[in-house]
Amino acid sequence: MLVRVTAAGVCHTELHFLSGLLDLGVAPMTLGHEIVGVVEAVGSGVETGRVGERVIVYYYVGCGACRHCRGGNEQICPNLRAEYGFVNDGGYAEYVTVAARSAVPLPESVSDVDAAPIGCGVTTAVHAAKLAELAAGEWVVVYGVGGVGFGLVQLARAWGARVIAVGRTPAKLRMARELGAEAAVDASSEPVSARIRELTGGVGADVIFECVGSAESMTQASAALGRRGRLVFIGYSADSFTVHPIQLVVFEQKVLGSVGNTLQDLYDAVDLAARGVVQTVVDRTLPLDRFQEGLDALEKGELVGRAVLLPTPL
Ligand SMILES: [Zn+2]
Numbered sequence: 001m002l003v004r005v006t007a008a009g010v011c012h013t014e015l016h017f018l019s020g021l022l023d024l025g026v027a028p029m030t031l032g033h034e035i036v037g038v039v040e041a042v043g044s045g046v047e048t049g050r051v052g053e054r055v056i057v058y059y060y061v062g063c064g065a066c067r068h069c070r071g072g073n074e075q076i077c078p079n080l081r082a083e084y085g086f087v088n089d090g091g092y093a094e095y096v097t098v099a100a101r102s103a104v105p106l107p108e109s110v111s112d113v114d115a116a117p118i119g120c121g122v123t124t125a126v127h128a129a130k131l132a133e134l135a136a137g138e139w140v141v142v143y144g145v146g147g148v149g150f151g152l153v154q155l156a157r158a159w160g161a162r163v164i165a166v167g168r169t170p171a172k173l174r175m176a177r178e179l180g181a182e183a184a185v186d187a188s189s190e191p192v193s194a195r196i197r198e199l200t201g202g203v204g205a206d207v208i209f210e211c212v213g214s215a216e217s218m219t220q221a222s223a224a225l226g227r228r229g230r231l232v233f234i235g236y237s238a239d240s241f242t243v244h245p246i247q248l249v250v251f252e253q254k255v256l257g258s259v260g261n262t263l264q265d266l267y268d269a270v271d272l273a274a275r276g277v278v279q280t281v282v283d284r285t286l287p288l289d290r291f292q293e294g295l296d297a298l299e300k301g302e303l304v305g306r307a308v309l310l311p312t313p314l
């Protein structure tokens, strides 16, 4: 399908591409994997009735044949046929070509701008929340309150969990509180693991979503994890994670990684947004040709939520 892009979110992953930390060996390539638009044309074999449909793009196209794809987990397919904004041209453009199956219908109730952060931010939160096997009443720490973090706060809350947000920017922590976190810890001025122990009555967190992945955040997260706790990595930096196995053994803790999302996660995320269970947070919109401003603001930590690029005038 040829999709005319109407909104494209700026994800933190873009900074990893720019720094070279994430190098998938394809260049030049158009970034942008949070893509919303309108179907302009379809190829042969695709239902022509979809022309004119508002869509949000699922950015993986798995091989469809491996056991991960067969199980619906194409985000870990070893033979991806496409990954828009990662190895294939993405949404920082006026038009993008995507597989018809990847173009998911967008309900009227969600605007193009509000929908953009669903494509990676909310879907990644949905995926991580499922992997963490959250249970009602559990203590959940969302470490890092950006696009994924805001989604996680709301999802964990909707799941019936008790949420603690950790960040370094007062405005982001205030937003996390507004979205349902019952406590916020400022990592720039408070001892994070000690505060989490205190807030949880000494037991520590049942689930920690690590959206930062710095040496400091990983150390604090590990120290704040309770018995049977799950430490779920979503973010990463150049730093490595170190833990003594005795901690994992005697407390039966799990450390796991969560990458991207499944097609079903995107359908779920769109539904959650349409029903108002999760709202996206957009800091600002920018015309496409000012994309660098969005990246710079993200890198400086100035954004509360996403910057969304508008490739074609609204
Ligand atoms: Zn992303």
Ligand SMILES: [Zn+2]
Residues within 6 Å of the ligand: 062, 063, 064, 065, 066, 067, 068, 069, 070, 074, 077, 078, 079, 080
């Ligand atoms: Zn596959």
